[in-house]
Amino acid sequence: NAGVTQTPKFRILKIGQSMTLQCAQDMNHNYMYWYRQDPGMGLKLIYYSVGAGITDKGEVPNGYNVSRSTTEDFPLRLELAAPSQTSVYFCASSYSGGLGYEQYFGPGTRLTVT
């Protein structure tokens, strides 16, 4: 089992550019999440999905979009990148929701927007 994989590991974008952060899991988990982590600010939820074809906004969704066409993949799209989106992005998955089900995190993508 590879667990949760994320690509790329690092990326530098210019203001206004777009990109897609890839996330895949091979644990047949129903739930998948995207978080951003800013220094000293913990993990903030951007979007989540409870199954293929179902997505919902988290705490900080503005500037991002997601899709979930398969159980395995949950890409995060940044349109018109802004310096405020400089952060470390983590994808996570869990078998079910928050009550007692561990979230497994990927290694993260460090994004810089200049």
Add this chain to the structure above:
Amino acid sequence: GENVEQHPSTLSVQEGDSAVIKCTYSDSASNYFPWYKQELGKGPQLIIDIRSNVGEKKDQRIAVTLNKTAKHFSLHITETQPEDSAVYFCAVPNSGYSTLTFGKGTMLLVSP
């Protein structure tokens, strides 16, 4: 969503000392309380969790205690070792249990 406060933000201890990190939450209906550890350059990983039907849970050198009346729970690490140095996050489920709200994290530094 849930409001979670975590203290302290940084904690420095000597090897062998104990460390305690505390989280408070707002929703009295919450009944699941996990702790995650994030090592440098990695994603967070669950280290221990507790449900509201128990007041304490231990796993070797780590333990979590829960006070539902006061709405706080704490992570206790005894006999700390340098490899315990990491950022620790508490979390609380949001209503519906689809998502977690994480605390802002505590950076623990264990000096040899």
